[in-house]
Amino acid sequence: MRLSTVILPVDRWHEGGRAKWRRAEELGFHAAYTYDHLSWRVPFRDGPWFGALPTLTAAAGVTERIRLGTMVTSPNFRHPVTLAKELITLDDLSGGRITLGVGAGGSGYDATALLGPGRAPWTPRERAEHFGEFLPLLDRLLTEDSVTHEGARYCAHEVRNIPGCVQRPRLPFAVAATGPRGMRLAARYGQAWVTTGDPAAAEGTPEESRDALRAQVERLERACEEEGRDPAELSRILLTGFTPDRPLASLQAFRDAAGAWGELGFDELVVHWPVPGTVFEADEEVFEEIARDFR
Numbered sequence: 307m308r309l310s311t312v313i314l315p316v317d318r319w320h321e322g323g324r325a326k327w328r329r330a331e332e333l334g335f336h337a338a339y340t341y342d343h344l345s346w347r348v349p350f351r352d353g354p355w356f357g358a359l360p361t362l363t364a365a366a367g368v369t370e371r372i373r374l375g376t377m378v379t380s381p382n383f384r385h386p387v388t389l390a391k392e393l394i395t396l397d398d399l400s401g402g403r404i405t406l407g408v409g410a411g412g413s414g415y416d417a418t419a420l421l422g423p424g425r426a427p428w429t430p431r432e433r434a435e436h437f438g439e440f441l442p443l444l445d446r447l448l449t450e451d452s453v454t455h456e457g458a459r460y461c462a463h464e465v466r467n468i469p470g471c472v473q474r475p476r477l478p479f480a481v482a483a484t485g486p487r488g489m490r491l492a493a494r495y496g497q498a499w500v501t502t503g504d505p506a507a508a509e510g511t512p513e514e515s516r517d518a519l520r521a522q523v524e525r526l527e528r529a530c531e532e533e534g535r536d537p538a539e540l541s542r543i544l545l546t547g548f549t550p551d552r553p554l555a556s557l558q559a560f561r562d563a564a565g566a567w568g569e570l571g572f573d574e575l576v577v578h579w580p581v582p583g584t585v586f587e588a589d590e591e592v593f594e595e596i597a598r599d600f601r
Contacts, residue, residue: 307564308336308574309600312377312545314581315340315356319364323356326579327365331372333594334601338365339377339407339576342384345415349584359392366400373403377545377576378482378500380411381433381440383420387462390447394471402472407500408444409482410437434487435459441481441491448476480543484522489529498541498574499526502548515549516566523571543574547586553577553596554588560596 311330317323330338342358345351362374379389397404410433411417417427428436439457446453447467455462471477478497483489484504492499504518523542530537544567546553553563554577564575577596580588 307568307572307600309597310337310339310373310543310574310576311335311579311597312339312341312576313579314346314350314586315358315361316350316354316581318354319356319361323361324364324368328368330579331369333597335372335597336574337373337375337405337576338369339375339405342376342379342407343414343416344383344419347414351415359396362404363396363399366396366403369403371403373405374400375405375480376407378407378409378480380409380416381436382411382416384440386440386444386447386460387465390444390465390467393448393477394467394469397471397473397477402477404473404477405480405498406477407480407482408441409500410434410488434485438487438491441479441495445476445479445495480541483526486525486529489526490533492526492540493529493533493535496540498543500543500545502545505548508548508550510550512549512551512563512566515551516570519544519549519567519570519572541574542572543576544572545576547578554580554593556592557595557599561599564600 313326313330317326327338340358340361345355358376365374393404393406413427421427436459439459443455443460443462447465448471451466451468453462453465479495480498480500481488481492481496482500483492484501501522503515504522507515507518527537551563553560567575578586580586580590580593
């Protein structure tokens with residue numbers, strides 16, 4: 307099982323940000339991700355919050371081995387054409403170490419940031435429809451030298467993306483999905499699938515949460531079968547911190563939780579770098595002990 311971390315973009319680069327990314331590599335994490343939002347939930351809404359892709363560009367310059375990526379990017383404020391150009395550049399700068407975590411997005415602050423007064427954010431169905439066009443177009447933009455597309459929601463006219471990604475045929479997609487449409491997209495385009503668990507089970511017991519995760523895994527496997535894809539080809543990533551488990555309470559607590567998640571088929575766990583005074587607060591010594599234990 308691989309262990310990764312997600313570093314929230316809340317620190318100025320020269321006041322702790324750079325040190326965290328370097329330390330993530332020193333601790334032996336498989337990957338270090340960051341959230342791709344314009345702003346995020348309370349208490350981060352009214353504090354520092356930096357852009358994901360510039361942060362990853364800087365992180366690529368101070369690391370050598372660790373994989374880097376978003377967790378996750380969405381169509382809420384991204385367009386496939388401009389995103390593809392930035393990803394190709396970032397993949398080149400990092401020497402082919404980028405993973406794109408990508409999903410349909412939610413109904414938070416990002417969903418309304420680009421809307422005019424009185425305009426409602428996309429409904430869940432509209433978000434799914436945007437994502438259903440966004441992801442296939444992004445796949446083409448990252449694999450083809452020239453792309454023209456005229457769709458219901460996105461257009462691209464003779465867009466050039468030469469030389470393409472360092473990773474071939476393109477950088478990997480880790481697709482966040484829980485519903486049937488998203489699961490099918492993960493099965494069709496993903497090299498990995500991402501979940502945070504079932505929100506409906508977040509207030510229940512760890513056992514109830516694992517039952518919900520098991521059901522999600524089963525839905526993913528059915529989606530793979532429908533797409534003619536071997537489910538074993540997809541890595542399964544759990545972004546921790548949103549289930550009833552408290553895996554960062556101690557090394558043994560993490561070992562126990564990781565063992566249970568591994569039995570469900572997850573092969574990569576992502577833990578939040580501790581952020582004091584927030585829901586992601588944790589003992590940094592325990593956090594580092596867990597990282598060293600999973601090298």
